[in-house]
Amino acid sequence: MGSIDFRQSAPTVARQLIGATLLLHEVGGVIVETEAYDQTEAAAHSFIGQTLSNSVLFGPPGRAYVYLAYGMHWCLNIVCREVGHGAGVLIRALEPTSGIAVMKRRRHQTDIRKLCAGPGRLGQALGVTRALNGKRIDARPFQLEAAEIRPKVVRGVRIGISKETARNWRFGLRGSAFLSLPFPGHGA
Secondary structure, three states: OOOOOOOOOHHHHHHHHOOOEEEEOOEEEEEEEEEEEEOOOOOOOOOOOOOOOOHHHHOOOOEEEEEEEOOOEEEEEEEOOOOOOOEEEEEEEEEEEEOHHHHHHHHOOOOHHHOOEOHHHHHHHHOOOHHHOOOEOOOOOEEEEOOOOOOOEEEEOOOOOOOOOOOOOEEEEOOOOOOOOOOOOOOO
16 A cells, blocks of 8 residues: 555544554554644643644644553554644554564553553553654654555544544554444444
8 A cells, every 4th residue: 555644644644553553662563543733622631722732733744642641551653745744543453463472571461352452451462662753653662664554444523532523534454343332434
């Protein structure tokens, strides 16, 4: 399928990331769920404008934007669009394929389906920390490989937010057992 162009809109990049392989220090797997966010809508961290804590979202595309959710979960996003436009894609879930023993130890979890099913779980399993904020997603310690074949993608509303809840900017791999939550009406 080729490479992923992070200069595109957040929903386009979010869809293209489904089926891609993402590793952090050789630990990770296949991206099975993403959500798109753009500064034009109130659910985005960039909606309020550029601040010290969200400044990476306004920087070069293809960088990691890492934030702490609920005071305890490091979440991994990938910046997209152009410099100066705050947009990103939240990596919501992975199908673990590499470093599974490490992920199980980090998460104190034996059920492989629950290792990376949700952005907080994914962050813990991969060892995401604030130190990764601003790092290139296509260079060490990350590895990102686009899907070789176009996967079947389902689409629905984003979850876990209270603003802009009607946007169909959540994307998932059809039929995946590794999603954070099913997509209503899609059986996955």
